[in-house]
Amino acid sequence: MIDMRVDIGGVKLKNPVLVSSGTFGFGKEYSKFYDLNLLGGVAVKGITLKPRKGNKPPRIMETPAGILNSVGLENPGLDVFIEKELPFLKKYSVPIIANISGNTIEEYSLMAKELNDHVDLIELNVSCPNVKEGGIAFGTKSDSVYEVTKEVRKNCSIPIIVKLSPNVTDITEMALAAEEAGADCISLINTIMGMAIDIENRKPYFHNIVAGLSGPAVKPISLRMVWQVAQKVNIPVIGMGGISNWQDAIEFMMAGADAISIGTANFYNPLAPIEVLEGIEKYMVENGISNLSEIKINGGVK
Amino acid sequence: MIDMRVDIGGVKLKNPVLVSSGTFGFGKEYSKFYDLNLLGGVAVKGITLKPRKGNKPPRIMETPAGILNSVGLENPGLDVFIEKELPFLKKYSVPIIANISGNTIEEYSLMAKELNDHVDLIELNVSCPNVKEGGIAFGTKSDSVYEVTKEVRKNCSIPIIVKLSPNVTDITEMALAAEEAGADCISLINTIMGMAIDIENRKPYFHNIVAGLSGPAVKPISLRMVWQVAQKVNIPVIGMGGISNWQDAIEFMMAGADAISIGTANFYNPLAPIEVLEGIEKYMVENGISNLSEIKINGGVK
Amino acid sequence: MQRDICRILSNHKVTGNIYKMVIESRIISKKALPGQFIHIKPGDGYDPLLRRPISICDLDADNSQVTLLYRVCGKGTRLFTHTKTGDFLDVLGPLGNGFPIFHSKRVAIIGGGIGIAPLLYLSKELIEAEVYLGFRDETYMIEDFMKYSDNISIYTEDGSKGNKGYPIEALERNIRSYDVVYACGPKIMLRAVKNLCEENHIECYISMEERMGCGIGACLVCACESSSNEEYKKVCTDGPVFNSKEVNLDD
Amino acid sequence: MQRDICRILSNHKVTGNIYKMVIESRIISKKALPGQFIHIKPGDGYDPLLRRPISICDLDADNSQVTLLYRVCGKGTRLFTHTKTGDFLDVLGPLGNGFPIFHSKRVAIIGGGIGIAPLLYLSKELIEAEVYLGFRDETYMIEDFMKYSDNISIYTEDGSKGNKGYPIEALERNIRSYDVVYACGPKIMLRAVKNLCEENHIECYISMEERMGCGIGACLVCACESSSNEEYKKVCTDGPVFNSKEVNLDD
Ligand SMILES: Cc1cc2nc3c(=O)[nH]c(=O)nc-3n(C[C@H](O)[C@H](O)[C@H](O)COP(=O)(O)OP(=O)(O)OC[C@H]3O[C@@H](n4cnc5c(N)ncnc54)[C@H](O)[C@@H]3O)c2cc1C
Ligand SMILES: Cc1cc2nc3c(=O)[nH]c(=O)nc-3n(C[C@H](O)[C@H](O)[C@H](O)COP(=O)(O)OP(=O)(O)OC[C@H]3O[C@@H](n4cnc5c(N)ncnc54)[C@H](O)[C@@H]3O)c2cc1C
Ligand SMILES: Cc1cc2nc3c(=O)[nH]c(=O)nc-3n(C[C@H](O)[C@H](O)[C@H](O)COP(=O)(O)O)c2cc1C
């Protein structure tokens, strides 16, 4: 018998395959393709305290083996999320991860407090490159990562995942700061700051100028960062960034990820999470691996 | 008449199309495909004071729209470079850029002093992710970028290009430090630290574990960094990172690059630099642009 | 809406860079409404990465056939041309809302260039529709439209085929004789049709285009400006068809 | 060495995942030596990104034809199978050093699996060569080798064709009757041949494989261990053919 369960701060995921915030809406759309209960967890679209209209179009650009997005955290705001969007996902038993962004530490704390009784885990987005205020500002300094995590920790009892930005010199600093502040888990990576120029019209393609790069193109970078972080922290790590198939997922798990998350791949292959899950299962059976952590290179010994 | 000349610290490049260090050997190989005098400049393989054997194979891995390399600065050392390799390039009138890496500031200075009478420009590689000592260590802290540039400045009279690492939180800090220390030009980006895992053999694919990512996959990131740096510095900027065709080159020039450099593209298209050059020329003629800097968005006004 | 691996029954050039592809899909051919689209993966590999939205141009439910009309304008559509009869295509669909159908009303359909693609199936459903089609020079699919409507006027910019000029000019002359106008084509044409209809208080439905990620409403990248400035509309699920009053076509 | 856009004259499956392609190239067919290779761009687009090195299997200078034999094992080689007669292939070549040719000596050629590819053209140049070929189960290109040598022994691991076992066993029995041995195939076979020849003080040339970037000596990524531990060899220009004494085949 193989055991695919993952424990994140006491919450048991039945398997290590999650779907990434902002690529999976609030669950409805992909529930038409498969039973969401098959997933290890669902990270919903990033939420802010107040509703956000999001950035002016265009919001997406295809790049070689990747995409740039500039959604800018369009979302209905905390209250509408809880009243209107959450009930659908609640019909499933799949763990729900609320991904939150704030302009101030107080906003993060307030949202966490509110969400505490409604969702299973909270993911602090301190790494969104697509909003002027907040977001990434928090994610590129270890002391602010520490502070926001610490404060949120005081305001909720459910496990906290801190989602790190790759746009830093040393990502392990941020991971350690989050761990020290009481985070139960680290997830990485968010999108990498990129840009495109519309040469016909001689201007940046996005109104916000910079946008977030994701997809297979970033996989070598995200894998490296997951490896670096997994070497350092003693809390679970959720790896993401360009994962498209089960081989990619196994690479991340060998690098030290306790769970993995599928984002952009949902767009070109709506069944990606299920195919990845089946692939990991098959890999474990064929290699006589009974426990996920055995997949880690030298069993994850640091 | 269109003017494609670029002035870098007094050295006139006849056009803005360069080829990147480490992808073009010492010039011999590609000279079989076209006349090297057509190029704006040639950056030769990175040189160190003493010969380096380079990293243990494997040294390359194809990734989605990119490659990871782990050459590890294999090179014959400063003296052999000057005696044996340089004479070939010297037969051409194309400006020669010596790309140097050191383990200490003294090594950088010594090499710069030596090279001063042999090459046209010096490019300080403070950003090689593939060597244990030196290299990138210098490139991720603004004060060490400042120091190494400052010292080298004292030891040579030819223009200094400082080549920045993208593996930093704020690349403009590094660029400003270099400018302040007396650099004549900034070139960016070097490769991005990435990784791959050999899942068959359950180990990192490269002996050095991390390797350098380059190619079209990184273009959105390099373009963003070139934009950020060009907004800040008042010295010329050489843009590179994933440029494969003239449209890419125009994007970089609109972003503020005074010149661009072709690296990985040489591998899959040995004629890329020439095609890019012709494309830029055609673009200028068709758009009635007589001077390169007119290509910059709002004429490069900051 | 679902994922379907469809066999390609035919795929060939119509004229210039315009191609016609017929694929086999029981579900899509049974379910699809005029104005809906499918999301197609171009080739394998990660470059290009995303699916491409293509309208349902026509269908034959009895034979499970879906007809697509596409214009080659980049990586993905170029890859479409490399596929041949017998190959398989990875498709999501049918997607989007489609055109509302009014049988008892007097309706006009106006299309420009490749924008005519979704209008063929629409004209089939609206037997009585009067159809205005505009092209740059080469015309295409005219015979097909003739199968479904006996009131078709053709315009080309250079007058090489049909009448010289733009279909909007003719629609303008007859605008009062319609209750509803359906439009698909270049933004500049849609803007003109929107204004024309709104000035004359005529109901108008237009099919919009935006770059897409998921194509099913999950990623919010296909936002288009709505007339109410509070929010954006999702072209993939709120559209692609909108009442002209819902959307803002200014640049 | 140069870039050539070559027309594909034929491209079809030989057996299993082994394909044979014939391309048209005046220069390559005139210049190429046995053991040299060409560097081929698989498809357009950036995924896959790099060229693929493929040996020259045979050539016909009079008709400007170059024959390639390839095994499908990944993205690039799979894309090769999608190309058809009349398509064009972006090629660099001929590249590498090739096998040294000794006409007056007694020579043996030993190949395993797809490693036989460069050995066909070699056996054509070395009329007198005795050829040992090993396969897992399916054999291929045997008739072609017969055109050039009348002394061929075939081995399959399962004995389904030819003799059961490995060609190295036969070579071992006859090793003293040769002055020079040429080898190409799996690393484990090359290691055995190298050891056998060096024990018996027989000259041995082996063709090596390493992942490549430029293919022409400019990027240093194709390094392989040399027997002198001071330096690495470049497979693309120092090789792909090496005197067994130059290289180190240990893992
Ligand atoms: C609802 C809808 C229905 C459509 N129906 C048709 C049709 O029936 N026939 C047809 O020829 N075209 C149709 N289009 C346009 C078609 O989707 C684009 O021409 C196509 O995606 C271009 O892809 P490419 O790879 O060739 O171009 P590229 O420029 O290489 O594409 C790059 C990226 O931009 C996107 N993109 C580029 N142009 C458009 C566009 N106009 N609209 C949306 N995304 C775009 C691509 O999907 C891709 O993600 C439709 C678009 C939409 C939104
Ligand atoms: C000098 C030389 C001659 C060769 N001649 C032939 C031949 O005649 N017929 C044939 O079938 N194969 C030959 N090979 C091997 C062939 O190059 C690889 O099988 C092919 O590159 C695999 O590409 P892929 O995209 O299918 O596999 P992938 O695994 O998708 O390739 C990924 C990357 O690894 C490289 N790679 C993978 N395997 C090898 C390998 N064994 N050697 C070098 N690079 C590799 C690819 O070039 C690519 O850059 C030769 C290799 C070399 C070095
Ligand atoms: C369209 C889009 C929207 C996203 N929105 C969010 C978000 O709201 N909050 C967040 O933390 N990450 C967001 N992300 C980042 C993803 O969750 C993920 O971290 C990133 O895309 C890398 O994974 P991938 O390459 O598998 O997509 C978004 C990504 C995309 C492509």
Ligand SMILES: Cc1cc2nc3c(=O)[nH]c(=O)nc-3n(C[C@H](O)[C@H](O)[C@H](O)COP(=O)(O)O)c2cc1C
């Ligand atoms: C194989 C290889 C070797 C390289 N060696 C060097 C080097 O010696 N010194 C250096 O400064 N950059 C080196 N680089 C980085 C390139 O010069 C360039 O900065 C980088 O590849 C990004 O550009 P590209 O995407 O066009 O290749 C190397 C890159 C590659 C792929």
Ligand code: FES
């Ligand atoms: S394309 Fe994803 S929401 Fe419309």
Ligand code: FES
């Ligand atoms: S492949 Fe570039 S040096 Fe050999």
